[in-house]
Amino acid sequence: MKATDTYLKSTDKVDLTSMIDVVFLLLIFFMVTTTIVKQESDISFQLPTSVPAAADTPLPEEHLLDILPDGSILLNGAPAGEPVNNALPELEAVLLQIRESSERAGFQTLILINPDDNTDQQSIINVLNACVASKVTSVTFASSE
């Protein structure tokens, strides 16, 4: 074998080392700068409006639900449970009973939520979560005025 042949053969392959260096650097950069975000989910309701309802709309059965700053619940003024791991099992049971009994009587159940000024968002969401669990669909916030 001639010396030139060997030379050509060895330079035939592209040297990948520097490219791999750069690619690894990019990989590490993007891994460090990426923060995986948690997927957000929804709980929806309607705010009260000043639009008058149609005359023949049946009046719903209203229940006032106070949320105290510590997250405990008053349903129509009576204690209705405290949060356990962001859930309100007592309130869920009571709401389910209320909804079923008013459904049998042909009424819709409307829950008016009235949180204390210092109540945090988690306590409010706990109540909305309980409403979803007991399939109460008409939920709104009481206006302070």
Place this chain on the structure above:
Amino acid sequence: MKWELEQTDDEPDLTPMIDIVFLLIVFFMTVASVVTAKRVEIKAPIATNSIIAETQENRKAASLKSDGTIYYEGAEVSVDDLKAHLSDSLGGNPAMQLLLRIDIGTAYSDTRDLMAACAEVGAVNIIFTTYQTDK
């Protein structure tokens, strides 16, 4: 030339590794751009019965941090600015839903003021942002 033959056999084939590394780079680049898309960082409350929306269409997002600052579509706004933005959006689409991304520690007094402003301009279809689990 036995020595030369051994040397060429020694070199590992790097092609599959480069394939995988490129794939990872593309993945992290895509995820990184998703994260930076118009979202203010908040810690949402947990609601196990919440649902993950199939579509993000037909909704606008406003965020409320625990210190009471309001963000609309990624930029900090005053209550009056927010009202103006919402009226504009509602003019083009009366059925618009408003996603309120409220931090877990926000006091209700701030939440109430924000909701009052929304109701004033007619944005009554409200969605609260939550996480389904605490993990």
